[in-house]
Amino acid sequence: MRIYLDCIPCFIRQSLEAARHATDDERVHEQVIRGVLDLSKDLDMRQSPPVIGQQIHRLIRERVGMNDPYHGVKQRFNDMALKLYSPMRHIIIESEDPLETAVRLAIAGNIIDFGVKSELKETELEETINQCLSGTLSGGQIGAFRHALNAADEILYLADNAGEIVFDRLLIEQLPIDKITVAVKGSPVINDATMEDAVHAGLPKIVTVIDNGSDAPGTILPSCSRSFREYFNKADLVIAKGQGNYETLSDVNKNIFFLLKAKCPVIARDIGCMIGDMVLQKTNACKGEEQNARI
């Protein structure tokens, strides 16, 4: 998905929120805003929004002098999600269709997104879980997803955020686990999950976990490590969580299912759904398995 003009005021607002999250120093806030304005004015609009997101958060970390301003927040959301792990697992196992229930919960976990919303209360998370268990799953592609899982030999699961990764574990436990590799970010950006969060969620005990070598808030393939790209190329099914992965992979010719909660009007319009929708959607960019993208 390319950058739309509506993304630009949102970049600036998010940058200010992120800078304020990282430090109370107003001079730094101003430096960040001016830096982002300077980055934005010559923006190549054909890029995906996380390309500028990556640059913005590098700038913030550099100006603030911190490698991981969201470290505390990520721990808090991992802990919050881990408290819910057992009751959610119980809901899945007891449900009529454990796969669909796990998909719904994995999407619910995508509400934990500091790129979109810088504050989230435990009650909001619980409300979202309840909504996602009963609401409509936009796209109605659960059958196609089930078929794709059975047909695939190697599945790459692209995680999104810390906290959310506990919800991903619940879904991964319902998938053909021997086929799965989970990828997290190579280094911190916003509240995106890194290897530390995967370990916190207990994922490496049940599945292979790799990192993508990148600090982009999405999956910008040229920004990822060669080793990650090999996994990506080999996989015959990719499960991509969250808006950042949708934005960066929606035009890639690969067999991808996107799982996300649509939180931004621009992305909702691009997908063709409403804000707040739970989305499980097969990519429109796939030209068939024979022509899978090679990077």
Next chain:
Amino acid sequence: MRIYLDCIPCFIRQSLEAARHATDDERVHEQVIRGVLDLSKDLDMRQSPPVIGQQIHRLIRERVGMNDPYHGVKQRFNDMALKLYSPMRHIIIESEDPLETAVRLAIAGNIIDFGVKSELKETELEETINQCLSGTLSGGQIGAFRHALNAADEILYLADNAGEIVFDRLLIEQLPIDKITVAVKGSPVINDATMEDAVHAGLPKIVTVIDNGSDAPGTILPSCSRSFREYFNKADLVIAKGQGNYETLSDVNKNIFFLLKAKCPVIARDIGCMIGDMVLQKTNACKGEEQNARI
């Protein structure tokens, strides 16, 4: 009031809305956004927000090739307000305190503000009128306002927007009319009232109306004509309508009463009120009548 960092994403968003209002040509929208980003990156934050607002709307008019993109909207809101003129006048005359009722209605009219909100329905305007007739008047300075009106010899009334100017007429009719001069903008900017709107509202039939010689969405004194500044200097009371006039005059040492509906969180914080509040407030910058600002 100076520019706050929160104003910057809002400038960008407003510019995009204004560009979209003026033309469907997406290339022009992009040119406007890039131009505004370029203006913003070297911004002097000590200026008031309408200083950049003036530059942004000049840029939009230049790129779009239209002198008055809001002309149709202004006519529509003048007509909408004129339909309400007689019933509102009746409410004022029949009320226990016609001056206070007229102040409340003049503030209600300030909801017509395309700088803040690019769409407004007739029903929203009517709801705002009802809220303003019964709600709390923030600041509680109606007594001080009444006293200032009696004490003044020359009163300058700074109008704000088209449509709203009909509501201003209702208030002006309750003031000591021989002391009053009304000032409108010198040329079009957003939906700010110009002489054409004052005529549409029937103001020149009852009071002296001048223009301020400026195209700023507020009253930037150095940007106004010498003739306007003479009126400003001579006045011993200024009644300033709307957020733009508050932003540009809140630090000017002059006997000013601000009348507005607080629609923006930054301005509300600066005033010390809540968003949505009706504000009638004497300036804090006034150092006494003997030291009135001379420009």
